Amino acid sequence: MSELMFDAVSVRYGGRRGLTAVDQVSLTVPAGQVVGLVGESGSGKSTLARAAVGLAPVSAGRVLLGGADVRGLPRRRPLQLVFQDPYSSLDPRMSIGESITEAMPRGAHRGSAGRRAEVARLLELVNLDPDRAATLPGHLSGGQRQRVALARALAGRPDVLIADEITSALDVSVQGAVLNLVRSLQRRLNLSMLFISHNLAVVRYLSDQIAVMYLGRIVEVGPAEQVLTDPQHRYTRELLAAAPSAHSSLFDGDLGDLADTEPADPHHPPSGCRYHPRCPIGPLVHVDRTVCVSEDPAEGAARRRHRAACHFTASDLAPTAIPRGGSAS
Amino acid sequence: MTAAVASAGIRDNPWLSFAGRRLGRFVVSLWVLASTAFLMIQLVPGDPVRAALGMTAPVELVNARRQALGLDDPLWVQYGHYLRGLFTGDFGTSMSSGLPVAQVIGDRLPGTLKLAVLAFAVVVVVAVPVGVVFAVLTRGGRRRGVELGFTSTTVLLAAVPEFLVAVGLVALFAVALGWFPVAGRGDASAFVLPVAALAIGPAAVLSRVVRVEMLSVLGNDFIRTARAKRLPARLVYVRHALPNALTATLTLGGLMLTGMVAGTVLVENVFAWPGLGSTIVQSILQKDYPLVQGIVLVYGVGVLLVNLVIDVLLALLDPRSTIRES
Amino acid sequence: MATGVGRRGSKWLAAARTPLGACSIVLLTLVVALAVLAPILWQDRAFAVDTDAIGQGPSGTHLLGTDSLGRDILFRVLVATRLSVTLAVLATVIGVTVGLVLGALPSVLPRAAGRLVISVVTIAVAFPGLLLALFFAVIFGVGTHGAVLAIAFAMAPSFARLAQTLAASVVGRDFVSAAKVAGVGRIRLLVRHVLPNIGEPLVVNATIGAGAALLAFAGLSFLGIGVQAPDFDWGRLLNEGLDGIYLNPAAALAPGVAVVLAGLAFNLVGEAVAGVVGVRTRSARIGRRSVPAAGTAAAEEHGDDALLVVENLQVAFPRPSGWTVPVRGVSFTVRAGEAVGVVGESGSGKSLTGLAVSRLVETPGVVTADRLEFAGTPLLTTPERELRGLLGTSLAMVFQDPMTSFNPTRRIGRQLAEVSEQHQGLPRRKAFERAVGRLRSVRIPAAERRARQYPHEFSGGMRQRAMIGMGLMGEPRLIIADEPTTALDVTVQRQLLRLLARTRTEGDTAILLISHDIAVVSQTCDRMLVMYAGRVVEDLLTGDLAAGPRHPYTRALLAATLELDTDRAEPLTVIPGRPPEPDRVPAGCAFAARCPAATDQCLVEDPVLESVTAAHRVACWHPQEDAAPERAREAVTAGGAE
Ligand code: SF4
Numbered sequence A: 001m002s003e004l005m006f007d008a009v010s011v012r013y014g015g016r017r018g019l020t021a022v023d024q025v026s027l028t029v030p031a032g033q034v035v036g037l038v039g040e041s042g043s044g045k046s047t048l049a050r051a052a053v054g055l056a057p058v059s060a061g062r063v064l065l066g067g068a069d070v071r072g073l074p075r076r077r078p079l080q081l082v083f084q085d086p087y088s089s090l091d092p093r094m095s096i097g098e099s100i101t102e103a104m105p106r107g108a109h110r111g112s113a114g115r116r117a118e119v120a121r122l123l124e125l126v127n128l129d130p131d132r133a134a135t136l137p138g139h140l141s142g143g144q145r146q147r148v149a150l151a152r153a154l155a156g157r158p159d160v161l162i163a164d165e166i167t168s169a170l171d172v173s174v175q176g177a178v179l180n181l182v183r184s185l186q187r188r189l190n191l192s193m194l195f196i197s198h199n200l201a202v203v204r205y206l207s208d209q210i211a212v213m214y215l216g217r218i219v220e221v222g223p224a225e226q227v228l229t230d231p232q233h234r235y236t237r238e239l240l241a242a243a244p245s246a247h248s249s250l251f252d253g254d255l256g257d258l259a260d261t262e263p264a265d266p267h268h269p270p271s272g273c274r275y276h277p278r279c280p281i282g283p284l285v286h287v288d289r290t291v292c293v294s295e296d297p298a299e300g301a302a303r304r305r306h307r308a309a310c311h312f313t314a315s316d317l318a319p320t321a322i323p324r325g326g327s328a329s
Numbered sequence B: 001m002t003a004a005v006a007s008a009g010i011r012d013n014p015w016l017s018f019a020g021r022r023l024g025r026f027v028v029s030l031w032v033l034a035s036t037a038f039l040m041i042q043l044v045p046g047d048p049v050r051a052a053l054g055m056t057a058p059v060e061l062v063n064a065r066r067q068a069l070g071l072d073d074p075l076w077v078q079y080g081h082y083l084r085g086l087f088t089g090d091f092g093t094s095m096s097s098g099l100p101v102a103q104v105i106g107d108r109l110p111g112t113l114k115l116a117v118l119a120f121a122v123v124v125v126v127a128v129p130v131g132v133v134f135a136v137l138t139r140g141g142r143r144r145g146v147e148l149g150f151t152s153t154t155v156l157l158a159a160v161p162e163f164l165v166a167v168g169l170v171a172l173f174a175v176a177l178g179w180f181p182v183a184g185r186g187d188a189s190a191f192v193l194p195v196a197a198l199a200i201g202p203a204a205v206l207s208r209v210v211r212v213e214m215l216s217v218l219g220n221d222f223i224r225t226a227r228a229k230r231l232p233a234r235l236v237y238v239r240h241a242l243p244n245a246l247t248a249t250l251t252l253g254g255l256m257l258t259g260m261v262a263g264t265v266l267v268e269n270v271f272a273w274p275g276l277g278s279t280i281v282q283s284i285l286q287k288d289y290p291l292v293q294g295i296v297l298v299y300g301v302g303v304l305l306v307n308l309v310i311d312v313l314l315a316l317l318d319p320r321s322t323i324r325e326s
Numbered sequence C: 001m002a003t004g005v006g007r008r009g010s011k012w013l014a015a016a017r018t019p020l021g022a023c024s025i026v027l028l029t030l031v032v033a034l035a036v037l038a039p040i041l042w043q044d045r046a047f048a049v050d051t052d053a054i055g056q057g058p059s060g061t062h063l064l065g066t067d068s069l070g071r072d073i074l075f076r077v078l079v080a081t082r083l084s085v086t087l088a089v090l091a092t093v094i095g096v097t098v099g100l101v102l103g104a105l106p107s108v109l110p111r112a113a114g115r116l117v118i119s120v121v122t123i124a125v126a127f128p129g130l131l132l133a134l135f136f137a138v139i140f141g142v143g144t145h146g147a148v149l150a151i152a153f154a155m156a157p158s159f160a161r162l163a164q165t166l167a168a169s170v171v172g173r174d175f176v177s178a179a180k181v182a183g184v185g186r187i188r189l190l191v192r193h194v195l196p197n198i199g200e201p202l203v204v205n206a207t208i209g210a211g212a213a214l215l216a217f218a219g220l221s222f223l224g225i226g227v228q229a230p231d232f233d234w235g236r237l238l239n240e241g242l243d244g245i246y247l248n249p250a251a252a253l254a255p256g257v258a259v260v261l262a263g264l265a266f267n268l269v270g271e272a273v274a275g276v277v278g279v280r281t282r283s284a285r286i287g288r289r290s291v292p293a294a295g296t297a298a299a300e301e302h303g304d305d306a307l308l309v310v311e312n313l314q315v316a317f318p319r320p321s322g323w324t325v326p327v328r329g330v331s332f333t334v335r336a337g338e339a340v341g342v343v344g345e346s347g348s349g350k351s352l353t354g355l356a357v358s359r360l361v362e363t364p365g366v367v368t369a370d371r372l373e374f375a376g377t378p379l380l381t382t383p384e385r386e387l388r389g390l391l392g393t394s395l396a397m398v399f400q401d402p403m404t405s406f407n408p409t410r411r412i413g414r415q416l417a418e419v420s421e422q423h424q425g426l427p428r429r430k431a432f433e434r435a436v437g438r439l440r441s442v443r444i445p446a447a448e449r450r451a452r453q454y455p456h457e458f459s460g461g462m463r464q465r466a467m468i469g470m471g472l473m474g475e476p477r478l479i480i481a482d483e484p485t486t487a488l489d490v491t492v493q494r495q496l497l498r499l500l501a502r503t504r505t506e507g508d509t510a511i512l513l514i515s516h517d518i519a520v521v522s523q524t525c526d527r528m529l530v531m532y533a534g535r536v537v538e539d540l541l542t543g544d545l546a547a548g549p550r551h552p553y554t555r556a557l558l559a560a561t562l563e564l565d566t567d568r569a570e571p572l573t574v575i576p577g578r579p580p581e582p583d584r585v586p587a588g589c590a591f592a593a594r595c596p597a598a599t600d601q602c603l604v605e606d607p608v609l610e611s612v613t614a615a616h617r618v619a620c621w622h623p624q625e626d627a628a629p630e631r632a633r634e635a636v637t638a639g640g641a642e
């Protein structure tokens, strides 16, 4: 089992007028642990995942798998990715068995009988009928396809699995089943896992650690329950407060005028702290906090609790814990 | 310093930068076209002069002509001559008539242009309303019979190439009915058959495209929004659907206009129309390469110009296009 | 291509079974048969010179007359089939091959060379085929060989472009990325994933290309550049016939007809296959059979303040197999100023219900209801024209996808102003001012400037605000919001829901909020309707949600919803199985197959939505009584089979 480590990874697209989708991100997925990555759309979380598997260009920094740079690894790496959309991630013209077989390491299974047995084993592992190996993906539901996608990822015998929004295309009733499956697989196979979602509740359910991403940067990372009960970065607090819940009011924690600001344009990231145009405790509210505009809080973040990229973290101020979300893990 | 400022200005104004990019592409295409036309002559197997003058021509004459045409110079010298010639409007001399190519083209181009422009106007005027009307009539699977009739008629019309339409029209209206002249270029009535021959096929194609585009636009979410505003149907179609259908229509319209330029070649030959098309065919058969080269250049520039205009129009029509380009 | 792909041959067979397909295949068979047989049978007669019958019109001996040497036109046309078709096919094969090579080159060559090929192709594609063919004819020389090569080379660029575009669209899809991540090599990627997925469109286009080549060849021969005497193809015959058109029009027309028919044969085969292979859906061709009658639902008590009354609403769509009914007898009431949520999973019919009550379902969909009234006006019987003013000002809609719900070619302000111009008779300028005011009221910063911007300059959240603002142009009494926040981030979602809530209190506007998220609905609404398989299965106050819903589905849905305090030690609750397809709803309760409380009665009798208390209706034979929802958990390893 090996750990996955992002070492100051940046991903830049385009030339002069390009866009830095991921900016100097450092993050470690320890062996056998699940790290949840949350953030809004456009925060760069999916790009980070794609960079790890070589689908996005790493323009600076390194991605290390078990200490070795992934660029130096052979083509079939022990690092697999499950995609968001189960409808486009399977070739419509290949039976699910063929798709899974294709992902198996070369020479791992002798002969076609061996490969067939492995396909059956993998399908069983994801709770699908092994007899359906010859089915085309068109005949499966979204949830079933996502299981096939999981089986294909597992066929590559990964040490590390990255799941990119794997439940966001699914209905609630199916989502639970897929999450249960992911968790049991992770535990049984002792996988290291980077679990990406925009949904905090989903991430919280699976993760040992949680990292929060905003506009291409990680703004807070720490043990899951701690991040949720004692968030250091103001953005994390906003995410927590905004998560819809059947037993909280829409108007809990009113934000005042800043509630209606627009998300920043990734082509022109704000100076200093990238969150400052939206931050309710930032320079727009407290005029004396000019440091948020002028200085990048990423510097010195390592010293702060949860490596929070904020000049005025919650623990610097009066510690206020969020009352809910604190059940045992 | 000033250059830097200027380029910064261009970068900031999407319109200027779009115009700059598009114009650059046009110039490069022109150069490629000119070079290809130059290469064409070089690629002709054997000696073009010998081919043009015939096997019986005396060697001295051939050599003299070669000398005059500069064919004995090294390739890059010829290329330089050729490009310089183009800049000064010197396209060489026709081997068959001895007239300057530029003059021949000048004589023949207006005939072709009139034909193409008229036919294009007819196509647009006919096809857009027809396409819109049939889209509205058959939207959401209504009136299957009308749809079937429309599709089969247009498919059939579009499948007949313009020179066959021309032959059919001649047989019917000129030979059988005697309403219009068969050939040549007399009064306005002489235009009717050639223009019709050129326009019928493209009009069928374009009306089909307009209909399909309209139908696909009508399936868009914003049409539902317009209906939710309870706008009268006329406004929904004309104000919301049509402008969005036009972008794709225009793209195809451009292709079709260039296709029509090519169509004139055949139609002119059917009607013995004194234009570029009949001239290029004669000159190919007579192996009058300088003339062929000149006419190929003219057609090519025409095509490139049409594309340029279409791109600019598209950019004007669609507020997102400049952003998409970058 | 989300739908299933059957056995590969079956689609081609299906193509042959359509009228278009059958017709085209007959035509093509005829052409091929003639190409093979005609020269064998009639070679001599096509060449027989008859000096007594020169340039004659049609007669008994020469059905289509004779040419200038007295040869029979009909036989010449028939015999010419072979040469015409062979040359066209030959040119197509060469052209497609060259095109594919050109198309594949950029991915094999070094970058710079690849880009050069691409730009040459781009320029060449702009040129019409005939001009290219003429150009190549100059290089390759006049004659049959030259013409074949000329037409082939003229076809190549557009094929190269087609292959490139198709391949690019396949390569952009996730399954190719997935294969790359799995370590699949480039060659295998191309052979197993890219080629099979672009093969069919390529074949279709090659077939159509053959038709085009046939016509082009006829054109070249007609110009005298193609086939040279004494050989002849249709173009050559046409050329000869045109000279004598006054003597014998048939001599010019016959080869023309032959060209068109043969060209059509290729074209139609291509089109027929494209129609089956492609995404072009042919909707059902079934007669106006009567729509299945909906069952009766218990009539509800409507107070005086009922704004929207829906009784036994049904929406049906024709399918080849009969009617499919995604909304099956829905009844509910929305009172003035009330916020009602509609919850359900995909396919439950919730969005369609919203469209149906706002009269936005278009043919071929059929909407019926025992009663459908908005502000006292019956919506199904009042003519559209009379409804327009009422609905235009009093009923506002907010749709799911803010990215596609605005017209991309019109400025936001104008799209709002339109409403007032149309329904309130405001002049252009006044209407625009009102639009700016409305944008301001939905808290869009710098509303004046933003009103002059196009939709693509707005973020998703801002567009959705503008959409609400558009609804506020009139004096809406009801806003129907269909998944208004699904495409947005949570922080933006909360802003929007707050905006909706505020709008509601300020204008005493009722809200019908359609959402898959039970949490969103319970935060925003007073009451919620839970939909399953086209029915409302429960209608309860959101305040009662904690106390315990009565319907097993509502309970399951609630239990399956992840919250920030879900117990991490336990596996998640799942609902086994999946909802029935709308055209295969079982008799009895639609939820029976997944319901832990199902009995035999449930399998045969469909439960009716009935009141259990004044503000609580349930459609279930065995409504659950206990306060705390029972959590039916499954073993982790089972994970919930579907
Ligand atoms: S650094 Fe300033 S602006 Fe950024 S999150 Fe902290 S307080 Fe807010």
Ligand code: SF4
Pocket (backbone or CB within 6 Å): C551, C552, C553, C589, C590, C591, C592, C593, C595, C596, C597, C598, C599, C602, C607, C619, C620, C621, C622, C623
């Ligand atoms: S009617 Fe029967 S099957 Fe349906 S929900 Fe109630 S108990 Fe379950």
